[in-house]
Amino acid sequence: MPRGLLHLVNRAASGAAMIVLNQRGALFPWAPVLLALGIANYFACATEPRGGQVALACAGALAAGVLAVRSGALAGPMLWAVALVLAGFCLGALRAQVVAAPVLGWRYYGPVQGRIVMIDRSGSDAVRLTLDRVLLPDVDPARTPDRVRLSLHGEQGAMTPLPGLTVQATAHLSPPGGAVEPGGFDFQRHTWFAGLGAIGYTRVPVMAHAPPERGATLVFAARMALSDRIRAVLPGDTGAFAAAITAGDRSALSQEVTETLRRTNLAHLLAISGLHMGLVTGFVFAALRLGGALWRHAALNWPVRSIAAGAAIAAGAVYLALSGAAIATERAFVMACVAFLALIAGRRAISLRALALAALVVLILRPEALLSPGFQMSFAATTALVAAFGALRGRGGAWPRWTRPVVALLVSSSVAGFATAPVGAAHFNTFAHYGLVANLVAMPVMGLFVMPAAVLAVLLMPLGAEAVPLTLMGLGLDWILLVARSVAAWDGAVGRVIAPGPLVLPLYALGGLWVILWQGHLRWLGLVPLVLAAWLWSGATRPQVLIEEGGQLVGVMTPSGRALSRGRGAGFPAEVWLENDGSALDQDAAFALWPPDLPIRHLTGKKAAAALTCSEGEIVVLNHDPPGRPPCRVFSPKTLRDTGALALTLAPRGLEITSARAMAGRRLWNDKDIRVSHIWRWPVQGADQ
Missing domain, CATH: 1.20.1280 (Monooxygenase)
Incomplete structure (x- = not known):
């Protein structure tokens, strides 16, 4: 050389x-x-x-x-x-x-029996029951899923869902479906890690088969009992909101309230995370430390701060269990533990090292959390807040003392909103223009009234004296709901954005983390991936034609937006397609855009499939398989079974096809052959399904 x-x-x-x-x-x-x-x-x-x-x-x-x-x-x-x-x-x-467990390999209709281990609400506002100990008559137990989830439609009321109650119903079950478009959210992967082997619905009343088992689903039962006590004092949306932030129970929360909170960037209040954990543990710590300071003997002879910190950790553990231990709550609890242990040891309570430790714990316990919006938004907000307040440490002396809480609230809301806005927009395709205003008005009430009253209510519940603090809590939540509804009604409250490409969020994360974590002037190199992410997002495009995985729906991009082939039915893929387009249209409005002269036809029903006539060069989508081999290009359930949802581009050089299955790859959660050959445990019940 x-x-x-x-x-x-x-x-x-x-x-x-x-x-x-x-x-x-x-x-x-x-x-x-x-x-x-x-x-x-x-x-x-x-x-x-x-x-x-x-x-x-x-x-x-x-x-x-x-x-x-x-x-x-x-x-x-x-x-x-x-x-x-x-x-x-x-x-x-x-x-x-x-987490490997049997996955249903076919569509099933018949009796379903199981024990209730979760109650929540679907996107269509239907109550959902998650069942374990599932029994399907005439189905080999080795091929029966460990858990299934049923949405309840039609007239119910034959029984009240209770934790641990064994129920039975006549239901439709099917394997979890794949992404509704190539590169979209992988529902099969989500259900695999959630332990769900089938999803379905019932339109007949669910019947109780056996009473709740004593001691079964103890934590879940405690959560639901807490939720019932809260909603007995606070009816309606207020009680449902209170149950959601206290017990993690959203089963009574309407979609109207959820959407209103989302439109004003207040939906983070429903996710029990750092705010809630910090307020609960901070209130316990402050109350015990103040009480110890007022008691002369304790102040002089006991380590009051250490005792208060230990009690705050214990309170956080109880809150973690009662809230359902979601990803954001786990992160917040680990952060709280590190902070209070640092106080006991005389070290700095909040730091990037503590946040890194929390992230390590969550990722080691649940690696799949990395792909969830909750994990990404929670750590984006917390990382930005820790970095921002670390940079501002020691610089608050220029502000009058009475203005410092206001400045802290303004800074925290702005920083958290700025950090999470791209992540939320990428996942949900919306941007709350007035979210900062709503948070500035609502957050002080949340911190000063709602969460302290919630702690007092839980402490007083064994004595039956929770009514007064719950009433105070309800007044605060009524104010937050009033703010949310008022701001959501403003013109232009919500902006809509197109779904970004696959590289946008990784580049955003890399750039943001580089700016925050790297020491020295080279940290500003992190602006390069941030600018690149923004440039790629600005040039994002959407597929010209989308086909639902069962042939139930077709969406074609037109100059006025995506036109849908049906005004009703296949509502979930229709909603997702329009959201990813950044469109404000609903399914009916998109159906009205469907032009009669498209080079692609969509026919539904067995009769239409049986009577199909077409010519070579045509593209026809069917939701039933046609007889014989038509001369045209046909996409029917038979062909879509192996591909999943499709994206088509009508290019001059021919038809370009991208399939959801090809984008997702051959993985444990979507390919039964892979499950047979790649499950390491042997034997695994239902691995071939």
């Missing part, structure tokens, strides 16, 4: 080494980022990794970790990065195997 080139290489290596060494002491927050990178690589695989491949990755992670411990300040971080990425890959693969 020429001497000049060797000199340049040495200088570059020395510069890189100095850059890494300058990050000493600030590298730990990168640990969950690298772990998440490995988890993302697992989920991005086109086919399920085999056991040998995963074992090799795990061995590599272990070897890199051992070498990292024995390496110096330069090589050590590099090896830790390799170890964490490989460990993330292994975590994803192992978790997918641990």
Whole structure:
């Protein structure tokens, strides 16, 4: 190698080494980022990794970790990065195997029996029951799903759903469906990790088969009992709101309230997260510390602060259990534990290291959480808040004391809203223009009245004296609902955006994390992926033609928006397609756009399929299989069964087809052949279904 080139290489290596060494002491927050990178690589695989491949990755992670411990300040971080990425890959693969359970392989209609382990509400506002200990007559137990979820339609009321109650009904069940469009939300993956082997509905009354088992589903029963006590004092939407933020029970919360909160960027109040956990634990800590300070003996002889911190952790654990232990709640609880343990040890309570530890705990326990909007929005908001208030630490002296809470509220609402807005818009295709206004008016009431009253109500419930604090809580929630409804009614309250491409959110996360976590002037390099993400999103396009996976619906993009082939039926894919288009149209309005001269026809019903006549070059979509082999290009259930939903582009060089199945790959959750050959545990009941 020429001497000049060797000199340049040495200088570059020395510069890189100095850059890494300058990050000493600030590298730990990168640990969950690298772990998440490995988890993302697992989920991005086109086919399920085999056991040998995963074992090799795990061995590599272990070897890199051992070498990292024995390496110096330069090589050590590099090896830790390799170890964490490989460990993330292994975590994803192992978790997918641990949750493996039978998946229904066909459509089923008949008696269904099971025990209620969850009660919630669907997007269509129907009550849903999740059942375990499922029995399907004439179905081999080895092929029966461990859990199913039923939506209740029609006239119900034959029984009141109770935790642990064994019920039976005549229901329709089917395997979880795939994405409603190529590259869309993978519902099969979601249900796999949720343990759901089938979903369905019933239009006949659900009947009680056996009384609730004593001691069964104890935590769930406690949550529902708490919810019932709250709604007995606070009826209607107010009580449903109170039950949602206290017990995590949204079964009584109407879609109208949920949508109103979403339109004003107040829907985060329903997700029990850092705000709720911080208010609950902070209230307990402050109350006990104040009480200890007022008691002379305790103030002089007891470690009041440590006792208050320990009690706050215990209160957070109880709240975590009662709220249902969602991802955001787990993150908030870990953060609270770290903060109060730091207070006990005399260390800084809130830091990026504490947040990184919380992220590691959540990702290790549930690697699939990385792909959920809740995880992404929760950690985006918290990371931005910790960084912002860390940068502002010691700079509040210029503000008058009475203005500091107002400034803190303004800064926190602005920072959290700015950090989560791209993530929320990417997942839900909406943007609340007046969300900052709504949060500034509603949040003080939430912190000063609602959550302290909720804590008091729970503490007084064993004495039957919860009515007064719940009434105060209801007044605060009434104010929040009034704010939400008023702001949602403003013109232009909600903006709609097109769904971004697959690289936008990863680039946004990389850029934001680089700006926050990297130390020194090179942090501003994080602006490059942020700008690139914005540029890619601005140029996002939507498929010209979309076909539902059962041939029930077709959507064609027109100059006026997406035209739908039906005004009723297949409502879920219709809603998702229009949302991803960034369209404000509903299904009826989109059906009105359907032009008569399209080069694609959609026919529904058995008679239409049987009487099909077409010519070569035509494209016809059917929801029933036609007889014989028509001369035209036909998409029917038979052809769509192997492809899932389709996106078509009518290009000059021919028809370009993208399938949801090809985009999702061949994974445990969507391919029965993969389940047979790639499930490591043997034997696994129902692995072939």
